Amino acid sequence: MxxxxxxxxxxxxxxxxxxxxxxxxxxxxxxxxxxxxxxxxxxxxxxxxxxxxxxxxxxxxxxxxxxxxxxxxxxxxxxxxYADDEQALEWDPPAFPTSLPSGRRPLDVAVVGSGPAAGYALESLLTTNTRVTVYERLGRPGGLLRYGVAPDHLATRRMAERFAAHHLNPRVRVRLGTEVGTDVSHAELQERHDAVVYAVGASADRRLDVPGAELVGSLSARTFVGWYNGHPDVPQDAVDLSTERVTIIGTGNVALDCARILLSDPDRLAATDIAPHALAALRRSRVRHVVIAGRRGPADASYSRGELIALQQHADFRLVVVETPGVVAEIGTAGPNSKASWLAGVPTRPVAALSEPPTERCLILLFGSRATSFGAAPGGRIGTARLEVSGSEAAVDVTTGLVLSSIGYRGTPVAGLPFDDVTGTIPHQAGRVVDPVTGSLVPSTYVTGWIKRGPSGGIGANRLCAHETVSAVLQDAADRPPRRVSAGRSRGGSPGRST
The missing domain is CATH 3.30.70.20 (Alpha-Beta Plaits)
Incomplete structure (x- = not known):
């Protein structure tokens, strides 16, 4: 079998x-x-x-x-x-990081961040004669795995245990509560370590440029995810669930995570490690409808098949597709490998249902729509979302007391390093940080993860990304003479709590 x-x-x-x-x-x-x-x-x-x-x-x-x-x-x-395409490629030989010359003292590397990109980099570095100091801004390690993965995705969150085990390695030191650029500078890290690898992710949001997006009750999905995961940067009272309908702009997996958490039975979530304040708020929640609105059609939605299948089978709410022009036909005629075909058999509702008072718990997919403005309710909170629907003459005003923008993340600058504001990444060549003005490499400085390639790819994509970067670190170290260590300089001596 x-x-x-x-x-x-x-x-x-x-x-x-x-x-x-x-x-x-x-x-x-x-x-x-x-x-x-x-x-x-x-x-x-x-x-x-x-x-x-x-x-x-x-x-x-x-x-x-x-x-x-x-x-x-x-x-x-x-x-x-495998039905449409023969898979007959042969494997290349397994690839491993470059080894340091025998007899050389251990390489000393700083890894900035403790999320999955940092975890894979650490894992790869430890296959060689290397000592590593991990610098983490927050008081707990884990990054995206701790604060970005939904609490009911238990198997994915267990990957944090795999990376945390490496922190117990005698060649690893972890500095918690240490922010690069505030508690320690990049120049200081260069002085203390043979190489510095930045794995700081993409910690900002793409901005939703729509009138009314600044109203109270308009939040980023990143803020909502941080709220239910207990991120220390997100206040416990950041989310108000006194509305019956929530609107999410964007159709990626994060949007589906937010919708699922909003509509799931709190007793089911109580078995997870969801933040206690979030669980208490969800028990009091009045939310019955969550509308996920996306500009593209069902064939081009950003979510993955696995996330959608889980919603179709969920016991706590119904999945519904809005009958916008062409959507039903697109689903009905889609080929077996089209994303649109994944919605075959899902109940549909007319656009008018978006204006009806919620009765049962529903997750409503609205394709071919674009948010054009948000209106205020009495008291100044967000009260309506105006959505233009492709093929419809009139816009739809959806009554909603909470809007979550889930249109993507972007990286933020790191003090002392070059930054590409267009892509939200640190310029690099195969992981080696590059000064875009001079075209020269920044000495002993490297990147991996989303700050390297942009916010694309899931957790596992960081493994090959980290392998490329670590190979560059080790190759460069093998090609240059060993760094001279100043007398009395303690390894990784910096502010913060060590584990």
Whole structure:
């Protein structure tokens, strides 16, 4: 009986390297790897050895005959991936980071950040003769895994345990509560370490440029996610759930996470590590409708198939599609590999239903729509969202007391480093930071993760990204003479709490 990969796949390709028969695709060498949201096992080639399940960091791989509930769909999803295209590529030999010359003292590297990008970089560095100091601005490590992943995605959040285990390595020191640029400068890190790797993610939001977006009750999805995950930068009273309808702008996985948390039974969420103040607010919540509005049609929505399937099978609310012009036809005629086909059989409602008082808990998908303005209710809070719907002559005014903008993240500048304001990233060449004015490399300075490539790709995409950067760190170290360590300089001596 073959194995199948399910919703919680992180796509970091740990399973690819252990499969003895090349039945897991796309591999990191294949073009589709960078854009896929999950990997797939070929049921015709799989020999049922289970090696992939043993190494999967998110427990996403199961024998087909053990799939239950909504996961049963993944047997066909895995098989469908191979229906149209023969996968016959041979693997390249496994790649490992460059080794330092034998007899050389251990390399001393600073990693700034403690999220998944930093975790994969640390993991890769520890395969060599390297000592690492992790600098984390917050009082707890984990980054995106702790404060960005929904609390009911238990398997994904367990990846934090994998990275946290590396913090116990005797060659690792963790400096919590230490912000680079405030508590310690980049120049100081360069002086103390042979190399500095920045894995600081994308901590800002893309701005929703719509009149009324500044009203009270208009928040970023990032703020809402931080609120229910207990991020220390987000006040506990940042979210008001006294409205019956919430509108989310954007159709990515974060938008679906926000909607699911808003509509789930609080008793179900109580079994997770959701922030206590958020759980208490959700118990008092009046929210019954969540409208997810996106500019594109169902074939081009940004969410992944796994996240949508989970919503279709959810016991706490109904998933509904609004009957905007062309959407029903697009779903009905979509090919099997189109995202639009994933909505076949989902109930539909007319546009007028958006103005009706909520009765049951519903997650409503509104495609082909664009927010043009937000209006204020008495008292100054947001009260309506005006949405232009493609193919409709009149705009739709949706009564809503909370709007979440989920249109993407962007990086922010790091003190002492160059920054590309257009892309929201630090300029680099294969992970080596570059001064865009002079074109020269910034000495001993590197980037990985979203601050390197922009906010694209899931958690697993950071594995290959970190491998490229760490290979650059080690190659550069091998090509230059060892750094002279000043007498009396303690390793990583900086403010902050060490673990």
């Amino acid at each position: 073959a194995f199948a990969i399910t919703q919680t796949c992180c796509a970091d390709a740990s399973c690819v390297s252990v499969c003895p028969v090349n039945c897991i695709h796309p591999t990191p060498e294949e073009r589709a790897f960078g854009s896929t949201d999950m990997l797939h096992i070929d049921p015709e080639t799989c020999i049922d050895c289970g090696a992939c399940a043993d190494v999967c960091p998110t427990d996403a791989i199961f024998p087909v005959d053990r799939l239950v509930g909504s996961d049963r769909a993944y047997a066909q999803i895995n098989a469908d991936y």
